[in-house]
Ligand code: HEM
């Protein structure tokens with residue numbers, strides 16, 4: 001990450017705004033991802049820079065600028081959210097890779113199933129599963145948190161929403177893992193196809209015999225007076241799956257990592273369970289994990305830089321939660337802050353429709369885990385595996401506790 | 404500028420001035436009215452601008468559009484006849500003196 005002149009840059013980008021930064025590779029030795037983003041703020045005091053890596057893109061660093069990038073669709077379109085731009089996709093994900101007004105036509109279909117008022121039964125079942133998973137490894141005194149807990153819960157919740165058999169959990173998790181983690185593009189594509197095949201099969205079944213589940217609502221949806229197409233329905237179901245999987249897995253991972261390292265915060269949650277709700281917000285503020293791209297669609301200015309239509313720009317949500325001009329002492333986690341302002345769920349027209357569900361999953365985890373395993377720590381300090389990308393996360397997290 | 408009264412979830416009244424053309428949601432967010440987040444920026448996508456609008460002093464905002472009615476129904480638990488999405492109501496001179504209540508949850 002040094003200022004450089006030899007990597008190519010478009011003519012409208014001045015040399016002084018160029019930093020050679022590969023956002024998939026922050027450097028190998030770090031264990032606080034959020035602090036790494038902070039270092040970038042020191043490197044680019046003007047508040048924005050351009051990197052030639054990954055197809056070339058802008059990186060705004062101020063929290064308000066990031067919120068603007070994610071929400072002002074008149075200047076920043078969501079038709080391309082991947083950086084580098086995704087070449088291999090079947091079709092655009094719906095609704096995330098759409099702009100208003102058509103985006104809302106599709107959002108409407110899924111929102112009733114994700115609205116807070118309808119989620120208590122889903123939470124109850126998620127709680128039962130949480131308890132049984134924890135009790136499954138409790139006596140062992142150790143677990144690999146990601147594969148034995150975090151990765152299982154959201155898959156089960158997805159199957160629950162869609163009215164699909166819980167027996168498919170292992171298979172679905174396998175597809176998901178390969179799509180997001182495999183470094184072999186062919187394997188990724190194969191898993192993607194297998195997942196699509198799985199969903200298409202059930203979609204056909206629900207078209208014949210609709211129930212009151214989300215998948216039935218998707219395949220029978222009316223879009224502005226016409227029937228939804230099969231591709232649209234598939235891309236909508238995929239978006240619900242992909243939107244709710246890695247995000248919850250990794251947020252759980254960062255929660256567990258933080259608590260494993262901070263006995264004082266654990267003690268607070270045990271002594272005062274009322275703090276669980278604010279703790280969820282505060283931990284998300286400090287560990288916002290999503291970073292998505294947008295395509296600039298009209299020439300515009302941001303923090304003094306001239307952006308051109310066609311440029312790509314990256315909105316990293318953690319830069320909002322950790323912006324010292326928005327939150328004082330932002331790297332300190334304080335469950336008793338007056339408010340924990342964050343955009344972990346995005347901002348504007350794409351703001352996460354799954355946020356109420358996600359909050360419940362995170363709350364249930366804190367409540368049930370802290371009751372049973374109040375005291376836990378990392379197995380070792382030198383093996384943290386952090387993956388960066390659109391959803392940052394821990395690839396594994398070995399925990400242990402007195403048993 | 405028209406004055407709007409927001410009764411917050413604690414029952415506290417806030418009299419604030421709004422610019423003509425701004426939405427009630429924007430006015431509330433600009434004045435940090437508790438209970439109004441405006442998370443989606445007025446795109447009818449979040450429901451965090453829900454308010455109850457009573458007919459005060461003859462100030463009646465234009466009725467809901469079909470889209471707004473539909474989104475209220477899916478987003479809000481216990482929609483009342485007076486329920487509105489604050490982001491869909493524009494401040495105008497005719498709304499001077501309007502009072503709206505922010506629901507407690
Ligand atoms: C802690 C967990 C989660 C986090 C941090 C998170 C974060 C986000 C963010 C930042 C966005 C907006 C992205 C952008 O503007 O580019 C988003 C959108 C979305 N999320 Fe989530 N999410 C979470 C859980 C979920 C869950 C559980 C579901 C579904 C069950 C879900 C479904 C979606 C969908 C469908 C969208 C696209 C919405 C649209 O484009 O209108 N998310 N999420």
Ligand code: FES
Pocket residue numbers: 428440441442443444445446447448449450451452488489490491
């Ligand atoms: S601000 Fe989101 S619906 Fe009104």
